[in-house]
Amino acid sequence: MADTHVDALLQELATEMAFLSPDSAQGLTVMVAALGQLQRLPSAMVSADAMQELALCLALCQSAAGAGLAPPQLDKLQTAFERMANALYVVQPAPEVSVLAQPSARTLPAPDEPAAPAPDEASASAEDDAGRFFIGPEDDLELLNEFCNEGRDLLSQVEQGVLVLEDNPRHKDTLNQVFRAFHTFKGGAGFLGIAPIQLLAHHLESLLDAARKDQLPINQTVIDLILAGGDALQKYVSAIARQLAGEDRGQAIFVATAELLQRVEACLRGEAAPVALAPVTSTAPAMPAVIPSAAVTSARTPPDLPPQTAQPEPVALPLPPSPEAAKALSAVADKPVLAAPALAKPVPAAPDKSAPSANAGKLARTEALANFVKLDTHKLDALVDLMGELVIAQSMVVQHSLVQQLRDRELDRHLRQLSRITTDLQRNAMSLRMVPIRSTFQKMNRLVRDLAATQHKQVQLILSGEDTELDRNIVEELADPLLHMMRNAVDHGIESPADRLAAGKSAQGTIELHATHQGGGILIRMRDDGRGLDTQRILNKALQKGLITAEDAPTDKSIFNLIFLPGFSTAEAVTDISGRGVGMDVVRGNIARLRGRIDITSTFGEGTTFEIFLPLTLAIIDGMLVGVGQERFIVPTLTIRESLRPQPNMVSTVQGKGELIRVRDKLIPLVRLSDKLGLVSQVRDPCEGIVMVVDSGVRSRALLVDSLIGKQEVVIKSLGQTFKHQQGMSGAAILGDGRVALIIDPEAVSQLGSAAEAVS
Amino acid sequence: MTPIQTLPRAGKYLTFAVAQERYSVPVLKVREIMRLCPVTPVPRMPSYIKGVINLRGKIVPVVDLRERFSLGAAEDTERICIVVVQVEEPDGASRLTGMIVDVVEEVSQFQSDDLEPPPDFGDAVDARFIVGMAKTRGQVKTLLDIDRLLGFVGQIDLRALNTRSAEL
Numbered sequence: 001m002a003d004t005h006v007d008a009l010l011q012e013l014a015t016e017m018a019f020l021s022p023d024s025a026q027g028l029t030v031m032v033a034a035l036g037q038l039q040r041l042p043s044a045m046v047s048a049d050a051m052q053e054l055a056l057c058l059a060l061c062q063s064a065a066g067a068g069l070a071p072p073q074l075d076k077l078q079t080a081f082e083r084m085a086n087a088l089y090v091v092q093p094a095p096e097v098s099v100l101a102q103p104s105a106r107t108l109p110a111p112d113e114p115a116a117p118a119p120d121e122a123s124a125s126a127e128d129d130a131g132r133f134f135i136g137p138e139d140d141l142e143l144l145n146e147f148c149n150e151g152r153d154l155l156s157q158v159e160q161g162v163l164v165l166e167d168n169p170r171h172k173d174t175l176n177q178v179f180r181a182f183h184t185f186k187g188g189a190g191f192l193g194i195a196p197i198q199l200l201a202h203h204l205e206s207l208l209d210a211a212r213k214d215q216l217p218i219n220q221t222v223i224d225l226i227l228a229g230g231d232a233l234q235k236y237v238s239a240i241a242r243q244l245a246g247e248d249r250g251q252a253i254f255v256a257t258a259e260l261l262q263r264v265e266a267c268l269r270g271e272a273a274p275v276a277l278a279p280v281t282s283t284a285p286a287m288p289a290v291i292p293s294a295a296v297t298s299a300r301t302p303p304d305l306p307p308q309t310a311q312p313e314p315v316a317l318p319l320p321p322s323p324e325a326a327k328a329l330s331a332v333a334d335k336p337v338l339a340a341p342a343l344a345k346p347v348p349a350a351p352d353k354s355a356p357s358a359n360a361g362k363l364a365r366t367e368a369l370a371n372f373v374k375l376d377t378h379k380l381d382a383l384v385d386l387m388g389e390l391v392i393a394q395s396m397v398v399q400h401s402l403v404q405q406l407r408d409r410e411l412d413r414h415l416r417q418l419s420r421i422t423t424d425l426q427r428n429a430m431s432l433r434m435v436p437i438r439s440t441f442q443k444m445n446r447l448v449r450d451l452a453a454t455q456h457k458q459v460q461l462i463l464s465g466e467d468t469e470l471d472r473n474i475v476e477e478l479a480d481p482l483l484h485m486m487r488n489a490v491d492h493g494i495e496s497p498a499d500r501l502a503a504g505k506s507a508q509g510t511i512e513l514h515a516t517h518q519g520g521g522i523l524i525r526m527r528d529d530g531r532g533l534d535t536q537r538i539l540n541k542a543l544q545k546g547l548i549t550a551e552d553a554p555t556d557k558s559i560f561n562l563i564f565l566p567g568f569s570t571a572e573a574v575t576d577i578s579g580r581g582v583g584m585d586v587v588r589g590n591i592a593r594l595r596g597r598i599d600i601t602s603t604f605g606e607g608t609t610f611e612i613f614l615p616l617t618l619a620i621i622d623g624m625l626v627g628v629g630q631e632r633f634i635v636p637t638l639t640i641r642e643s644l645r646p647q648p649n650m651v652s653t654v655q656g657k658g659e660l661i662r663v664r665d666k667l668i669p670l671v672r673l674s675d676k677l678g679l680v681s682q683v684r685d686p687c688e689g690i691v692m693v694v695d696s697g698v699r700s701r702a703l704l705v706d707s708l709i710g711k712q713e714v715v716i717k718s719l720g721q722t723f724k725h726q727q728g729m730s731g732a733a734i735l736g737d738g739r740v741a742l743i744i745d746p747e748a749v750s751q752l753g754s755a756a757e758a759v760s
Numbered sequence: 761m762t763p764i765q766t767l768p769r770a771g772k773y774l775t776f777a778v779a780q781e782r783y784s785v786p787v788l789k790v791r792e793i794m795r796l797c798p799v800t801p802v803p804r805m806p807s808y809i810k811g812v813i814n815l816r817g818k819i820v821p822v823v824d825l826r827e828r829f830s831l832g833a834a835e836d837t838e839r840i841c842i843v844v845v846q847v848e849e850p851d852g853a854s855r856l857t858g859m860i861v862d863v864v865e866e867v868s869q870f871q872s873d874d875l876e877p878p879p880d881f882g883d884a885v886d887a888r889f890i891v892g893m894a895k896t897r898g899q900v901k902t903l904l905d906i907d908r909l910l911g912f913v914g915q916i917d918l919r920a921l922n923t924r925s926a927e928l
Contacts, residue, residue: 389817631801677803719812720855722821723802732800734814740800742812752804 009034012199015265017081029190030198032061037195053084140192145244147188149374151237154181156439158230162223163445169218178226179208185233197236200257203264204229210268225264227446232257377472380432384619387422387429388715388734394422395736430617434469437515437524440479441466444486444513451490458508459494465515470522471617474594478524478614481587485526485610486511488584493530493608503605505529517616521596521638524612533602535559560600561699564588592747595621595636595730597695613638621716623733623743624692625709629679633705634714634733634743641693641700643708651686661686661702663693668702671750676728681706694746701750712736716743728752768875768892768903773868775901776843776861779831782901784894785845787867789906791856792844796837813858815844822858823910839863847910857910870894875903 016031035058039051060077161178164171186201204226210216232255239253397403398415441463452459494500494509501507514525535556542548542562554562563584591598596614615621615638623634624643642663650662651670659670670691674681683689683706692703714733719726719742730745773784774793792815799822801811808827812819822842826834834840842858849855878890889909894901 385817392817679803717819719802719819720821721849721853722809722855722857723805723812726802726805728804729802732812732819734817734819738814739798740812740814740819742800742802 006038009038012195013038013081015199015261017078028061030195030202032058033190033193033195033198035061050084053080056080057084141244143192144240147192148237148241148244150188151185151233154185155230155234155237156442157181158185159227159446160442162226162230163449165218166220166223166449172212175208175212175218179205179212182208194236194240196255196257197233200229200232200236200261203261203268204233206268207264216268216270221267225260225267228260229264232260381619384429384433385715387426388619391422391426391715392734392736392738394418396738399736430620431469433471433473433617433619435472435475436467436469437475437478437522438466440475440482441513441515443479443483447483447486448490448511451487452494455490456496457490457494458497459490460508460510462510462512463514464512468515468517468522469616470614471619473618474614474616477590477594478612481590481612482513482524482526484584484587486513489526489528489530489608493528493532495531499531503531518613521613521615524614525609526612527607527609529607532604532606532608533560533563533600534604538562557600560602563600564598594618595638597639619716620713621733621743622711623714624711625735625741626673626690626692626705627707627709628673628677628705629681631677631679632709632735632739632741633673633677634741635692635694635703635705635746636730636743637711639694639746641695643690643692645689646686646691648687659686661691663691663702666700668693668700669750670702670704672704673744673749674704674706676749676752701746703744703746703749714741714743768870768872768877768894770870770872770875773870773894773901773903774843774864775866775868776841776864778825778829778861779834781829781831782865782899783825783861783904784870784901785843785904785906789845790843791846793864794842794844796840796842796860810860813842815856815858818856820844820856820858822860824860826860826862828909834862836862845906845910848907849911857906859906859910868896870896 013031013034016034035054039054039058057077057080060073060080063073158178158181161174161181164174165178168174182201182205186198186205189195189197189201207216207222207225211218211222216222235255236253239255243251243253398419403411403415444461444463448459448461451457489511494511495503495505497507500509510529512525512527514527516523516525538559539548539554539562542559547562547565548554564587565585588598591612591614594614595618596612598613599611600608601611602608615636621634622637624637624640626633626635644663646661646663652660652662652667654660659672660667661670662668670686672681673679674683681689683704686704689704689706690708692705694701694703712735714735716731716733719729719732723729728745728749729742730748731743732740733743735741769786772787774787774790775782775784777783794815797813799811799813802809802821805811808824810822810824810827812821814820826832839862841861841864843861843864844856844858846854847857874894874896876893876895878887878892881887889905891903891905894903
């Protein structure tokens with residue numbers, strides 16, 4: 001155990017040593033951390049000679065931490081390191097002593113460099129055992145958490161950036177941005193002393209650095225390497241996050257990175273892709289033979305390359321401000337000072353000169369990063385809740401009968417002013433929770449790219465309307481259903497190039513993902529030009545499963561809706577591969593939970609369009625206030641198709657099937673809310689009441705209510721634990737008069753039996 | 761439920777009446793006493809759950825103790841109050857619940873001498889939510905364990921309650 005540990009450390013040091021360049025701080029932090037760990041090994045394992053050389057190395061590294069080593073010092077370090085390595089290899093009897101078990105043996109390396117990451121106590125637990133490390137009790141969990149949060153952002157930036165680079169390898173700004181993201185990430189890992197992450201990030205950074213300096217062309221190999229590296233880092237981050245959440249605590253976090261590291265090194269050395277590197281796409285071109293020498297020399301000993309200085313380790317603060325450096329610094333500069341990598345959200349460089357390429361729009365999205373303040377979401381929610389209260393309190397004051405009687409012009413003016421301000425305030429508070437749907441859309445890029453590659457299809461994904469804003473909770477919840485639908489679209493929607501050509505289409509399939517505001521909500525449309533849904537097959541399947549009967553003669557629309565039924569997601573249901581509609585019931589469930597709805601239109605052979613309608617926020621709904629008996633209820637407006645007062649000839653009764661109402665030649669089952677809710681209503685004849693046609697995906701229902709009172713926006717409140725078993729109501733809202741009205745979940749209410757037997 | 765909560769402890773208690781019976785709850789549990797206000801009924805719930813009210817922006821469920829104890833409807837509705845108490849869930853979370861009572865009588869100090877553990881009612885009374893009895897100034901008051909009484913609102917087996925005699 002222990003000797004493999006030493007080996008790993010030595011190997012890491014050797015790698016770093018190879019990449020050290022004079023007058024550059026790059027890599028020194030990693031070395032200091034690794035040397036520090038070596039030094040803290042039980043002395044029984046290390047001979048005095050080795051210890052001496054080690055101390056020398058450490059001193060050299062630390063002295064140079066700010067500005068890098070001068071060439072003579074570098075030589076000195078290299079000799080000292082070799083001697084130390086030799087001495088270490090002599091004494092390898094390695095008693096089974098866990099390094100972790102000896103925290104007291106750790107000496108803090110001379111802390112003349114306060115921000116040097118190694119001495120930080122958080123680093124103490126990080127053990128580089130070939131990509132393995134632990135989260136120990138002494139780690140600052142809060143910092144780790146921040147690191148995870150920030151890491152995810154950075155990695156998704158990287159991914160987006162790399163995908164842009166794939167299309168346009170020469171786009172400097174994107175390249176710099178990806179580089180900065182890795183750099184910031186590495187800084188964070190270094191600060192926390194998570195050596196394996198740091199090492200990997202460092203390698204990837206080196207790769208990008210070489211590309212930045214035009215010593216390495218960005219080709220498919222490099223792109224795939226960076227993506228793979230990003231994925232590995234993502235795994236680390238997720239593993240840390242899981243442990244922070246209390247799962248498998250204390251277990252080693254391990255991600256296999258050795259092979260990846262080798263590939264990166266090979267790539268840096270300019271070797272053509274080694275055998276291990278099976279390129280994801282067959283189109284990956286072999287590395288041109290020109291780069292090798294340049295890449296190697298630059299990585300090792302560039303005598304005076306200004307951009308090198310532009311990569312400050314977190315330790316290196318005072319730097320000659322080259323323009324590059326300034327940008328890179330702006331991302332990380334204040335971090336070491338704050339001594340907490342994750343506290344400082346990288347301040348993005350001021351929007352760069354417009355990239356005059358045709359791709360500008362696509363590129364812009366990776367650059368469009370405004371300034372952010374990180375905020376606990378609970379605080380935000382509390383603020384929004386309070387705003388809701390304020391609005392209600394305000395309207396209660398304004399509508400108070402005494403106030404109404406006063407008829408004072410000045411008071412009127414003040415009250416109007418008050419109303420205006422509260423409304424504005426509420427709108428602003430709401431907008432705090434709004435985020436663009438961009439991040440969710442961008443996940444699709446990667447998914448489509450990878451899926452298309454593995455399935456040997458050509459798929460083009462066109463995103464639009466990514467700046468459409470909606471509640472962050474919805475954005476998060478939406479990711480899964482969208483990923484699912486996107487997978488379906490690529491898997492089963494888009495045909496293989498050969499099939500497409502045979503069908504007279506272009507070989508490349510197109511999926512459009514579009515978001516836009518519509519009415520009071522948001523519309524997300526996903527359209528593919530694939531093979532479309534085969535109504536006949538769906539129908540046969542449904543008949544076979546007994547979901548419908550032959551007499552039903554459903555319309556196309558209701559046939560499409562069948563794929564949302566649970567259990568319909570079986571193979572050969574729609575296509576021969578595995579069946580479109582895999583898990584579509586889950587998709588619909590997710591969307592229904594967000595109080596949205598999903599529609600399908602499809603033409604066989606031409607493609608399928610999914611339309612998802614969602615409310616902008618979960619905190620407020622636009623509701624129709626209806627009266628049933630003595631009570632008032634709120635029906636979410638988004639679910640209402642239409643409201644009408646039926647004529648007697650529209651209503652018919654079917655024995656055993658209850659009441660039906662014919663609206664525009666569609667027969668819709670009538671649901672009497674008063675019966676379902678156990679209320680006494682004066683309205684027995686549907687023609688005296690109002691019928692609301694609601695639609696929640698599969699079936700339409702006609703809800704019978706006594707009266708429509710009005711339309712209003714309400715703040716949704718949970719009914720709480722007491723009513724968690726209650727069905728039919730999705731929440732409650734406080735009305736302008738201070739009373740509570742319940743919000744009806746039309747789908748659930750329709751499923752309820754009559755209230756007569758439920759309430760005893 | 762820790763044993764400490766289930767043993768009667770000396771301290772200040774709020775006493776209220778439901779029908780002819782007097783009940784007490786620790787005053788520290790009481791958040792608010794308010795006049796009966798319109799309660800929005802929640803459909804398809806047991807009859808003793810009257811519904812929800814708006815307590816300064818919070819949605820608070822309201823339980824009618826008369827219904828809960830099967831004591832029939834009140835004749836004098838003049839002094840009916842809602843006592844809002846803080847209920848601790850078994851999982852440690854706490855929430856507010858309102859109890860409709862006939863009349864709130866007093867806050868008084870119970871000495872440990874006044875307190876007795878719950879008597880054995882046999883099958884006659886569901887004693888699960890009774891912490892103990894207090895005898896002060898010639899009156900007997902039942903100390904309620906509101907965490908139990910209100911914590912399982914909507915989940916308690918009603919039949920057990922119906923067998924309960926109305927008299928103590």
